[in-house]
Amino acid sequence: MAHQPEGTIVTACGEKVGTWAGYQRHWRRGEQACPDCLEAHRIKNLEVSRSADPQTRERNLRMKAAYGRALRRLAAEYPERFSELYALERRAAL
Numbered sequence: 001m002a003h004q005p006e007g008t009i010v011t012a013c014g015e016k017v018g019t020w021a022g023y024q025r026h027w028r029r030g031e032q033a034c035p036d037c038l039e040a041h042r043i044k045n046l047e048v049s050r051s052a053d054p055q056t057r058e059r060n061l062r063m064k065a066a067y068g069r070a071l072r073r074l075a076a077e078y079p080e081r082f083s084e085l086y087a088l089e090r091r092a093a094l
């Protein structure tokens, strides 16, 4: 394992910190992305939404809506676990 400077927090993104790939590493582990990766994610989303043709933008909106519906169904199937996770995420977001 590479030497880390004292006080360095090791997160999932590793050497991909501040990139879209780094953000995906956080996401796959289900952890909050670090600020640099969050920024990379924000920029990537802006680029995609600006560059996409109307059909692709429409498709992206439908996929986002589908994700929201799936999340609501999951919350309905596991209400206690969802409430627990939601409370944790809300606290982390303060």
Ligand SMILES: [Zn+2]
Pocket: 011, 012, 013, 014, 016, 017, 018, 022, 023, 026, 033, 034, 035, 036, 037, 038
């Ligand atoms: Zn990161």
